[in-house]
Amino acid sequence: MFPGVPRDVQERVLPGPEGERRFLLYTPATLDPDRPAPLVLEFHGSGATPAEQMRYSALHRIADREGFILAAPRAAIPMRMFDSTPEGAAWNVPGVPLILDSGDDTPGPDDVAFVRRVVDAVAAERNVDRRRVYAAGFSGGGRFCSYLAYAAPDLLAAVGTVAGLRLPSALRHVRPAPLIAFHGTADPLNPYWGGAGDRWDLSVPETADLVARTMGAHPTGAPEAVSDAVSRLVYATPGGEVGLVQYTVRGGGHAWPGTPYPIHTAVLGPVTREMDAGALIWEFFTDHRAAG
Template sequence: MTVPPGDRRSSRRSVARRHRNPRWVPVTAAAGAILIIIGLVLYFGGDDPGLQTRVGQSAGAGGADGAGPAGTAAGTPGATGARPTAPSPTAPSGCVTGRTIAAGSSRQSVQVGADTRTYQLAVPAVDAGARALPLVLAFHAFGEAPAALERYAHLAAIGTRTGYVVVTPDGVNGRWNFPRRATIGPDDVAFVAALIGDLGTRMCLDSRRVFATGLADGADMAVTAACELPGIFAAVMPVAFAVLPASCSGPAPSLLAINGTSDPVTPLEGGGADRPAPFEGTQAQPMQARLDRYAGFVGCGPASAWMRDTTALRRLVFTSCPAGRDVGLLASVGGGHVWPDPDADPPKGAARAQFSATEVAFAFFRGHPTPAPATPVPSTAAPPPR
């Protein structure tokens, strides 16, 4: 959905200051349920005496941001759970060839049929030859450019500092073809597949740690790509997304949605104004019904009761998900149609978020790689007679 002008502006604080020592750190649980530690206060006073204990109890699955060895990367022959991150029948993985891309930010392009598509690439300053790197795709909102998303979300700045490759693709005419209609534009799912596949031949990417996020229309594109490219994404975190495809190819990745309870564009109860052409007929679907369907794609059980962690945050978590997968929702009480951040300028009349969606994203991604395949149990049956 369109983000109203001014509703996603960042504070004037620098990234280094804002994220230098965050005291409100979301954590994912080792056992699978999404546990966000809420008794934390970001920058504005108050300490939670039980914080360190709960963080220690809950952080087990997340581990460090460092990736595994290059041998676990996309396309590496013989790697445990290895698979190409996107169809690439001829070009070998960068983990095999040793190809790397220099650290830093650069404009890149990839050929998708007759079209040349572009994106912003940010590569961390790490020894890329020594390990496979995780990848995050971040999709901008309607009418934006990648630079606009980076100004308020700082995904590349924060992600590269912790070892992630961050890609911010360009939508044609500032929009995404998440409804998959020819009248809207080119096939953006094909663009995403080509981008990941091409990048995987030029550097060493970890196939178990490919993630997606985005705001508004960008969130819808992230979810659409995750559904239409099975086995590619490990987890997706849509902020203010509106629609879910009618079907989602399995295995569906983990999903943590974020939405403001006072969002007039993508209200939790669904509805809102219909979209103009070429997006006509695209209204926000009721959030819980959407997540119920998605949880079914993942294989989860029903949602637990709503939990209110603080006056500013409610949480909905689905039960009995397959090992290593989660589905849930963080609802920012009073929040509007905006990328949540305690320093962002919220929409008029909306409450200022008291958590950083960017910090939540990387904590969620860190704790949700694609589950490793089960180790086959050796058969104890006697061999057949010769």
């Protein structure tokens, strides 16, 4: 484990059609086992690991304070982005190539099915409120969360994506789970203004507009200044249902805003301290429940 990750995080192993898959599970000691609790799934970026993501987002600290279960699944496509994380992996997002092309044309794992198995496994041993299951991810994990919002809106009540908002073109006929998104204008990996080929084509504003349209949502006004460098744009339906909240960090890099453990800032750009993405994601989640 990394410094900053709770010692009582537990690793779970799940059998599946592609072999064994793993995830980390954290349950705050203060949770009442007789009371159904929300479950938040968090997804690491390409080339990273669940422990690194848990440390990076610090969502476990919010879990302690707010009372939810946290699970961090591990991707299955090996990927080494940085020498500091040689055991890193990447998620399979259908139709989206990886930032590092392995040259392997073998079909990737069914990560959506894996996520469903993770939720079922956690619910089998913890008292999970199935109407309050959420997903949050960074970078490649954020792109995967964007896909999950469309591929599993029956499973997820809401989704948070940091540096990874995309519209799955093959699923644009589906109404997704509500989303909250964050992106820096100086992101060198997933450029805010797009233009990085098939992996990252459209700009974030174009993507946000297209995602909102699939919900029947439109901007409620002009972008609102949250701080000197941060603005927020809210998209809602004519009935007032908020479908998407987009935060833009002027000059922000490829980073999780407010992280207590910034990583690779020399390569990925600066981290804003003007907001805490984890706290805002959880605040957004508390406003949403699944229908079933």
